[in-house]
Amino acid sequence: MDTQQQQSAIKGAKVLMVGAGGIGCELLKTLALSGFEDIHIIDMDTIEVSNLNRQFLFRRSHVGQSKAKVARDAVLRFRPHINIRSYHANVKNPEFDVDFFKQFDVVLNGLDNLDARRHVNRLCLAADVPLVESGTTGFLGQVTVHVKGKTECYECQTKPAPKTYPVCTITSTPTKFVHCIVWAKDLLFAKLFGDKNQENDLNVRSHNAASSSKEKEDVFERAEDEDIEQYGRKIYDHVFGSNIENALANEETWKNRRRPRPIYSKEVLPESLTQQNGSAQNCSVTGGDSVISAMPSLGLKNPQELWGLTQNSLVFIEALKLFFAKRKKEIGHLTFDKDDQLAVEFVTAAANIRAESFGIPLHSLFEAKGIAGNIVHAVATTNAIIAGLIVIEAIKVLKKDANKYRMTYCLEHPSRKMLLMPVEPFEPNPSCYVCSKTPLVLEINTQKSKLRDLVDRIVTAKLGMNLPLIMHGASLLYEVGDDLDDIMVANYNANLEKYLAELPSPIVNGSSLTVEDLQQELSCKINVKHREEFDEEKEPEGMVLSGWTQPPATNGESASTSNNENAVDVTESSSGSEIATKKRRLSETQPENHKKETQNVESDDDDFMEIENPMLVSKKKKRVE
Amino acid sequence: MDGEELTEQETALYDRQIRVWGANAQRRLTKSHILVSGIKGTVTEFCKNIVLAGVGSVTLMDDRLVTEEALNANFLIPPDESAYRGKTVAEICCDSLKDFNPMVFVSVEKGDLSTRDTEFFETFDVVVIGYGSRSTKKAVNEKCRKLSKRVAFYTVDCRDSCGEIFVDLQDYKYTKKNLEETVECELNFPSFQEAISVPWKLTPRRTVKLYFAMRVIEAFEESEGRKPGACSLLDLATVLEIKKKLCEANSVSESHVPDSLLERLVTGNTEFPPACAIVGGILAQEVIKAVSGKGDPLKNFFYFDAQDGKGVMEDISNSLTS
Ligand SMILES: [Zn+2]
Numbered sequence: 001m002d003t004q005q006q007q008s009a010i011k012g013a014k015v016l017m018v019g020a021g022g023i024g025c026e027l028l029k030t031l032a033l034s035g036f037e038d039i040h041i042i043d044m045d046t047i048e049v050s051n052l053n054r055q056f057l058f059r060r061s062h063v064g065q066s067k068a069k070v071a072r073d074a075v076l077r078f079r080p081h082i083n084i085r086s087y088h089a090n091v092k093n094p095e096f097d098v099d100f101f102k103q104f105d106v107v108l109n110g111l112d113n114l115d116a117r118r119h120v121n122r123l124c125l126a127a128d129v130p131l132v133e134s135g136t137t138g139f140l141g142q143v144t145v146h147v148k149g150k151t152e153c154y155e156c157q158t159k160p161a162p163k164t165y166p167v168c169t170i171t172s173t174p175t176k177f178v179h180c181i182v183w184a185k186d187l188l189f190a191k192l193f194g195d196k197n198q199e200n201d202l203n204v205r206s207h208n209a210a211s212s213s214k215e216k217e218d219v220f221e222r223a224e225d226e227d228i229e230q231y232g233r234k235i236y237d238h239v240f241g242s243n244i245e246n247a248l249a250n251e252e253t254w255k256n257r258r259r260p261r262p263i264y265s266k267e268v269l270p271e272s273l274t275q276q277n278g279s280a281q282n283c284s285v286t287g288g289d290s291v292i293s294a295m296p297s298l299g300l301k302n303p304q305e306l307w308g309l310t311q312n313s314l315v316f317i318e319a320l321k322l323f324f325a326k327r328k329k330e331i332g333h334l335t336f337d338k339d340d341q342l343a344v345e346f347v348t349a350a351a352n353i354r355a356e357s358f359g360i361p362l363h364s365l366f367e368a369k370g371i372a373g374n375i376v377h378a379v380a381t382t383n384a385i386i387a388g389l390i391v392i393e394a395i396k397v398l399k400k401d402a403n404k405y406r407m408t409y410c411l412e413h414p415s416r417k418m419l420l421m422p423v424e425p426f427e428p429n430p431s432c433y434v435c436s437k438t439p440l441v442l443e444i445n446t447q448k449s450k451l452r453d454l455v456d457r458i459v460t461a462k463l464g465m466n467l468p469l470i471m472h473g474a475s476l477l478y479e480v481g482d483d484l485d486d487i488m489v490a491n492y493n494a495n496l497e498k499y500l501a502e503l504p505s506p507i508v509n510g511s512s513l514t515v516e517d518l519q520q521e522l523s524c525k526i527n528v529k530h531r532e533e534f535d536e537e538k539e540p541e542g543m544v545l546s547g548w549t550q551p552p553a554t555n556g557e558s559a560s561t562s563n564n565e566n567a568v569d570v571t572e573s574s575s576g577s578e579i580a581t582k583k584r585r586l587s588e589t590q591p592e593n594h595k596k597e598t599q600n601v602e603s604d605d606d607d608f609m610e611i612e613n614p615m616l617v618s619k620k621k622k623r624v625e
Numbered sequence: 626m627d628g629e630e631l632t633e634q635e636t637a638l639y640d641r642q643i644r645v646w647g648a649n650a651q652r653r654l655t656k657s658h659i660l661v662s663g664i665k666g667t668v669t670e671f672c673k674n675i676v677l678a679g680v681g682s683v684t685l686m687d688d689r690l691v692t693e694e695a696l697n698a699n700f701l702i703p704p705d706e707s708a709y710r711g712k713t714v715a716e717i718c719c720d721s722l723k724d725f726n727p728m729v730f731v732s733v734e735k736g737d738l739s740t741r742d743t744e745f746f747e748t749f750d751v752v753v754i755g756y757g758s759r760s761t762k763k764a765v766n767e768k769c770r771k772l773s774k775r776v777a778f779y780t781v782d783c784r785d786s787c788g789e790i791f792v793d794l795q796d797y798k799y800t801k802k803n804l805e806e807t808v809e810c811e812l813n814f815p816s817f818q819e820a821i822s823v824p825w826k827l828t829p830r831r832t833v834k835l836y837f838a839m840r841v842i843e844a845f846e847e848s849e850g851r852k853p854g855a856c857s858l859l860d861l862a863t864v865l866e867i868k869k870k871l872c873e874a875n876s877v878s879e880s881h882v883p884d885s886l887l888e889r890l891v892t893g894n895t896e897f898p899p900a901c902a903i904v905g906g907i908l909a910q911e912v913i914k915a916v917s918g919k920g921d922p923l924k925n926f927f928y929f930d931a932q933d934g935k936g937v938m939e940d941i942s943n944s945l946t947s
Contacts, residue, residue, distance in 0.1 A: 026902065029700050033666075033898035050640045056677055056725055078700045138645045139910065303636055304648055366636075370644055378641040380677040381906040381913070384670060388902030392931050395899075406934045413921060419907065420929065420936025 009398040010035045016104040016129075017041040018091050018120055020067040022378050023110030023134055025055045026387035028071050031108075032079040034391055039082070040104070043068040044090040048339055054380035092119050092466050098521055101127035106397050108390055109133045118434075118464040119520060121146065121154035125435055126521035130397045134386050138377040141386040141410035145393050145425055148435065150402055156429035166540045172247055173257060174358050177351065181371045184350035185336045188239060189343065191220055193323060193334040222324075229272070232320040236265045236313070240353050260358045268313045291341045292326050294318035303365040312352040312362070319346035338373025347372050385410055389420070433463075433547065439512075439525035440547035444500065446508050446530045449543060451478060452496040457541045463524070465517040472513050475505035481518075500528075631655070635728065639679055650917030654680050655728075657916040660749040662686040662738045663756025663853075664714050666698025666896040667783045670905025671753065671912075673701075676722050678913055682730040683722065684749070685715040686738055687756070698896040743768045746776055751912050753779045756853055759821075759843045766793060766817040777915045780817065781908050782839065784854065785893025786931035788904035789839050791817060792911060792923050799918045814925055815942045823943050825875035833937050835928045837882045841868045842890050856891050864891055900931050907936065 015036055017027060020043035031039055045067050047058045057074035058067070068086035076084060089095070092115075101107065101123045109131065111117050117133065124131040124146065131146040133154055146153050169175070170183050219238045222231045244262040248254065294315050295301065307315065319342055323331060327342070336343055348368035355362050369375065389408050396404050406422035415421060431438045442458060451470075455478060459468045469479040478492050500507040507513065509530035516523040526545075534542045631639070631648060635655065643651050657680045661668060664687040676683060689695065691709040696702055701721040702709055709717050715733045722731045738754070739761040746752060746769050754762055762780050769776040770793075778793040793814045800807050815823075821840060828836070845864045846853060856864070864887050872879045907927055914920045926939040 030898050030902050033698055033700060033901075049637050052726075053639050053642055053677055053679070056673055059724065060727075075700075078703055080704065301633065302630060366640075366643075375641070375644060377644040379645050379910075380642075381674050381910040384674060384902045384909075385906035388899040388906070389934075391899040391902075392934065408934055410936075414938045417937050417939065418935055419923075419927070419938060420903070420934065422934035 006395060006399065007035060010395065011037055013105045013394075013398050014038045014103060015040070015394070016101070016107045017110065018107065018116070019043055019110035019112065020071040020086075021045065021051070021110060021112060022054050022380075022383040023136060023386055023390075024067070025057045025071055026380075026384045027108060027110050027390055028075050028084070029057070030384075030387045030391050031394075032075045032082060032084075034395075037082045040085045040087070041068045041072065042087040042089060042091050042096065043071075044088065050339070054378055054383055056380065091116055092519075094467075094519055096123070097519060098123060098126045101129050104129050106394050107131045108394060110387075110390075115464055118155055119466060122434060122517070122520035122522045124148075125153055132390050132393045132397065134390050136378065136382045136386050136410070138379065139382055139410070139412040141382045142407065143386055143389040143393055144407040145397065145405045147397065147402070147405070149428065151405060151425035152428050153432060153435040155434040156426065156432040166537050168536070172253065174354065174360065177355055177360055177363055177368075178371055180351040180354040180358070180360060181347065181368060183354060184347045185372050188350050189334075189336050189347055192235065192320070193331050193343075195333060196220075228321045228324045229317060231324075232317045233265045233269075235320070236316060236353075239350075240264070240357055244357055258359050261356075263309070263353060263357050265313065265317075268310050269317070292322055293341050294322055294345050303369075304367075306362060306364050307349075307352065308362075309353065309356050312349040312356070315345055315349035316353060319349060336372065338369060338375060344369045344372065382410060385420070431547070433524045434522060437524065438547065439527050440545055441529060442526050442543060442545050443529045443531040444543040445532060445534070446500040446506075446511075446528065449500055450496065451498055451500060451503060453542070454500065455496065457543060458526075458545055459515055462545050463515065465515065465520065465522070467517055467519050469516045469518065470513060471516070472503070472505045472507055472511060477503060477505065635679070638726075638728070642678065646913070646917055646919060650913075650919050651679065653917050654678055654913065656681050657750045658682045658684070658748060659751045659753065659912065660684045660686070660734075660746070661753045661755065663754060664699075664701075664718050665695075665756055665783070666898060666901035667781050667788060667905045667908070668753070668755030669699045669701050669718065670901050671755070671781070671908045672718065672722055673725060674906060674909030675912060676725045676729045676731065678909065679726060680729060680916070682732070684732050684734050685719050685722075686734045686736070687715040687718075688713050688735060688737075690714075691717055698898045698901050739764055741765075741768075743771050747772050747774065749776055750916060751777045751779070753781065753908070753912070755781050758853060759847050762791075763818050769793075770795060770816060777912070778817070779908060779912065781904060782853070783896050783900055783904055784842075785889040786897040786900045787835055787890065787893075788900050788927075788929045789835060790904060790908050790911070790923065790927040791820065792915075792925045792927075793817060793820075794915055794922055794924075797915075797922065799914075799920070799922065801920055810921070812922065812924055813942075819943045820925055820941050823941050825872075825877050825881065827943075828941050829939065832939055832941065833928045833930075833935075834881070834883055834886055835930060836926060836939055836941065837871075838886045838890055841871055841882055841887060844871060854894055857894070858888070858892050861888055861891050897931060900929060903931075903936065904929050 013036060015031065015038065017024060017031075017039060020028065020041055024041070024043065028039065028041060043066070046064050047055070047062045047067055047070060049060070049063060052058055052060065055067070057071045062070045066086070066088035068088050072084040072086040076082070107120065107124050107129055109117060109120055111120070121131060121133075125148050128148050130148075131154065132143065133146060134143045135141060144154070145151055165179060165182060169179055170187070174180050174183065219234060241262045241264040244260050248259060248262070298311070298314050298318060300307070300311065300315070322342055323346070334343070336347065338344065344365065348363070348365045351368055351372075352362045363371070389410070393405065405425050407425050409421045409423070411419055411421060428435055430436050433440050444454070455468065455470070459465050459470065467480045470477045477495050484492075495503060507528055509528065511528040513526045513528065514523060515526060534544070631651060635651070636643065639651055659675060659680055659682065661672060661683060664672070664685060672683060672685070691702055691712055691714055695714050696704050699718075701718040702714070713733070719731050719733050722729075738757065746765070752765060752769055754765060757765075757780070766778050769778045775795050775797070780791040782789045793816055794812065795814055797812045797814060799810055799812075801810055821843075825837065841864060842856075845851070845856070845860065845867050848867065849860075849863070865884060868882050868887060869879060872881055904927075907923075907929070911923050911927075914922050923938055924940050924942075926941055927936065928939065929936045
């Protein structure tokens with residue numbers, strides 16, 4: 001170590017950490033030990049029991065408190081004389097604007113979701129502050145360095161979008177357990193305990209028997225004096241019994257599918273449950289925390305045990321009863337939370353009953369919770385290793401050692417003897433809409449899509465904008481902000497409900513939109529292409545956004561397959577614990593106007609580093625052995 | 626399924642990691658006993674990791690009194706002299722570690738590791754030496770090998786921004802997931818003595834330079850009677866002489882062990898905390914694998930160097946057939 005120069009670079013640095021969770025705790029500790037003296041840390045979360053196995057700065061007594069604050073206090077205990085400032089807040093809050101980011105020498109991400117990562121990426125680009133990004137899942141992890149103009153930004157490569165399922169698969173034709181979970185969580189749970197005014201597909205598509213539509217509306221309404229158990233049974237019979245029976249009436253649907261079996265409560269449960277567990281003891285004690293749970297009174301202890309149809313039905317009724325008996329105040333504004341024991345029990349039971357009906361294998365509460373909560377598999381060791389790698393890169397960034405920057409993959413199985421594999425960073429992708437302002441193309445039915453669809457499905461979901469503004473030519477169609485007057489708000493709200501082609505400034509085939517986020521200081525152009533039809537299975541959003549990544553060349557294989565690069569991308573993000581293997585050809589990072597005939601581009605091998613996909617390598621080896 | 630079920634409390638606390646390695650592995654972890662000797666930065670990281678993972682017990686040995694130097698790269702010791710005065714490193718670390726996970730039994734064992742008899746090691750499943758001379762490492766490794774039960778043996782050493790891990794699992798059987806099916810595997814590990822005696826000409830092609838450099842430093846410390854890590858730039862000349870002799874004895878050119886690397890190792894007495902986190906993380910991961918009997922273990926050396934950022938596994942076994 002060239003200690004002198006390094007130590008002064010570290011001492012003088014002002015560092016922003018985003019996230020005080022699994023990676024964050026390790027990172028804050030390693031930064032402090034390494035001699036950093038001015039660290040700011042943002043995290044909106046509070047501490048939970050399931051954090052304690054790896055977020056070692058937290059104790060049981062801290063459950064419920066701010067992660068950022070407790071982490072700060074814990075580190076000050078072994079490094080009392082450094083400055084750590086904690087913010088118990090969402091990094092997307094407007095107070096963390098470009099000026100806020102500008103005060104830092106480097107930003108270090110230890111985040112758990114794609115959305116916040118993209119937001120921070122944009123602010124770092126706008127403020128021109130280097131970003132060290134990280135992610136882990138299980139034994140896998142990665143650290144990347146993003147310096148404006150020198151290396152690719154976090155969004156130069158598309159990230160796997162959160163998995164979405166076609167609506168009809170969820171409402172009528174589930175084939176996997178995850179479909180049942182989505183149904184139980186997003187439809188049934190939301191319908192029973194969430195906002196009643198929210199649109200919900202629970203009844204709409206499951207049958208064609210129009211006659212009963214009015215009556216259905218009422219099923220979910222509970223009369224003030226209605227017995228809770230009776231109410232629960234009514235819901236049970238409706239969603240698992242008559243709804244299925246109605247669906248079966250539509251023969252077309254089941255021509256090539258296995259027919260589901262309607263299940264009614266009287267087939268599985270005794271007439272009345274009350275005497276069975278009259279003296280219900282519904283609070284399980286987990287290390288001092290009292291948790292409302294349906295399991296103890298039913299004699300269920302092990303969350304990894306598989307329950308049968310009867311047990312699931314009992315849990316369903318019991319959990320529903322407990323919601324009404326003990327948590328009545330929350331009903332109407334609950335959203336599913338993986339750390340809400342009773343909610344997990346209810347969703348597990350409902351998903352299992354539905355699975356039974358559709359001939360899908362049942363799952364334990366533990367497994368169901370993992371699927372429902374998109375739970376990231378996490379261990380302390382990987383987080384510690386990744387935090388160490390982040391600090392090493394941060395120090396290089398502070399010393400401006402640009403040619404030494406590396407992205408590093410932490411692997412479970414060695415690839416070419418390596419468990420930690422450093423790779424030279426990629427150059428910025430010239431067709432990245434975030435760091436290179438390349439226009440995007442949106443295929444959409446301009447007569448059948450409303451401005452609201454565009455805002456929800458593209459601007460918010462795909463472009464990850466927080467405070468968007470949409471312009472068409474000189475006309476401002478939509479914006480979000482607290483400084484708008486009532487007339488403008490009314491105007492924008494009216495626009496949201498209009499079809500694109502019927503807006504004051506109509507959006508039609510060939511229109512070019514400007515979409516901006518003032519907080520992120522990001523602006524991008526979208527060229528609109530009208531299209532009539534979309535495939536409901538493959539394009540469930542009813543619109544397709546493309547442009548910033550080159551689609552893999554279909555006829556370019558001959559160019560040189562050895563130039564294909566595969567990298568592992570691991571993210572501790574809600575979108576998944578899966579590893580996405582992706583291909584990117586640096587030879588194609590050219591302006592997008594090249595046509596097929598010009599595709600026999602000579603690739604410039606100097607721009608390449610050969611990385612083999614570690615997963616493929618290890619598989620190959622196994623085959624040889 | 627073996628042994629008792631995990632308690633409700635354990636399942637809640639270990640939820641996220643059970644999703645990684647399963648409930649069976651977690652049960653085996655909660656029943657394992659780990660001995661750790663010599664607590665510097667890397668071992669501190671290691672201890673934190675295995676205590677969080679939920680091993681049954683951790684026994685700490687390190688009778689050095691806490692000094693300024695011990696505070697470096699160590700987050701288990703509050704830098705308050707009144708709190709640590711008169712206490713040994715093991716005692717103070719024990720107090721902090723207990724706090725991390727009340728379900729793990731952490732204790733201190735006084736005395737010198739090298740004088741312990743074979744029976745002492747029988748009560749452990751894993752022995753880790755974080756700070757010890759070559760002769761201590763050899764002796765303890767031999768004692769572990771004499772026992773009828775298998776005691777997993779590890780050494781770890783971090784200098785400058787580099788680190789080395791050695792692993793001896795003797796005859797080791799384990800399972801691993803191969804696509805869909807679970808397969809049984811078996812590996813034979815050489816002892817520490819056997820591994821470091823492999824003629825340099827017979828080591829795998831492109832073995833990392835750190836392997837040879839560490840052997841030079843080890844030889845230096847033994848011949849000069851130094852404590853591990855007790856050397857400075859003043860010793861470089863002697864170290865280079867020893868390197869020359871070793872290279873000659875192994876009939877390899879002197880460029881086999883770069884002088885610049887030896888200089889780093891000789892002068893880099895303060896540990897580099899990021900390297901400690903990385904090497905301590907890998908070591909803990911390996912111990913978790915060995916205890917749970919799941920996944921390919923590291924065989925039998927691991928090297929990390931922050932300068933090139935590589936974490937490399939080397940298999941250096943005495944294969945006469947080569
Ligand atoms: Zn970019």
